[in-house]
Amino acid sequence: MTAESLPASPAPAVGAATPGPLERYEKFLRIVRKACSTPGGRAALRQGLADDLSSPWQLYMHLLPAGGIPAYAATREAERPYLLVACLYAVHDAPNPRTAKTTPSPAPKPADVRKNLGWSYARAATTGAMRQQNAADALSYLAQLDTEGLYRDLPGAISLLRSHRIPVQWPVLLRDLTRWPNWADDVRIDWVRAFHTPARSTEENTK
Template sequence: MTDSVSAAPAVPPNSWTVRVADKFVDHVHRLCESTQTRAALRRGLGLPVERCNYMHRYLVPWLRDNGDPHHGDVRRAYYAVASLIAARPRSARDAAPNETASLPWYERPNLGASVGQAVKKGVLKENSAESALHLMARQSADAIHPGLPALTRHLLNGGIPVDWAVLLEDLARWNRSRDRIATRWLESYFRTSTGATEPTDSAPATPDLAEENDR
């Protein structure tokens, strides 16, 4: 007689890290309900972890209880995303919760998709946005981090959402899987940006993103 054993459901290889990334983003959103805490987290914009002394008291306990990533690139990704969330403009803080979190991971927008949406809506200029993505594709994580605050702020000011959990995952793996992630960003950008743009008088002035990210 053969035993009847129910097969365990297949678990995506990155399900644990995806779950932790979403939990972390939710945690930071709750932290940012305090003006004082939000200001402290915002002080880490574009900086390495070693210069984020004001952030430790808010992030170290959570990281300790949720796997505490010791790898430098991974820890910096957590700190970077926390500071970017804290630096959101008021319009983004008041917006509805991110609906993409309910999508399957492979359907959620990465940074390239957000930039493509910004181009499609006339928030960013096509040449500037494409140049910025190609520049980032050639850079290390250390070079990318300082340019993210200006880019994400411009996206959010234009009403373009950023999936922080996806960005966290990509930044954490960037130096190990840069070519793969950069290719995914560029593919998503071109899929999303195609079509008529919708420039509006209220769209914020477009900076030269490639130049800003190269500083």
């Protein structure tokens, strides 16, 4: 077939929005928040972290009715980052559904792809929650891990950050975990850049 006979690629629809890098991950976090909106769902996801994701069917019992795990995560290994982030969110950030009606939480703001773990550790250093060198060492330790090591040690790292009220952008973390098996070096560089890039303004430092 000559170049002249190749079918032309369809033109993009006029005004069609290009999906953002976090769109699919934001969508999944909405599913997780829905699953956590019942006491049973929140408890099951919290227990999933304590069980090291060893009984995923119990997580599916609540995630599937809420919307499920995306079809493009078709294998058990591909679903793993989704389950881990769902459980981490349930433990650290999910509101108590028993009090949510009387004290509703503000709607979450869209995540920023630049606000990854490097950004979180930079926040920990600039707010005094961690010493600069300790934050750098903690980030470096996570960055050098392989996939199994990262899944083993990430929950403890997140727990320390959240205990100091350092924010974690869950859609960004999920994106990075899905990229880790094939593009770990790219994720590592993103983390280092975010850690060493000074905040652009005082306003960003307070968000």
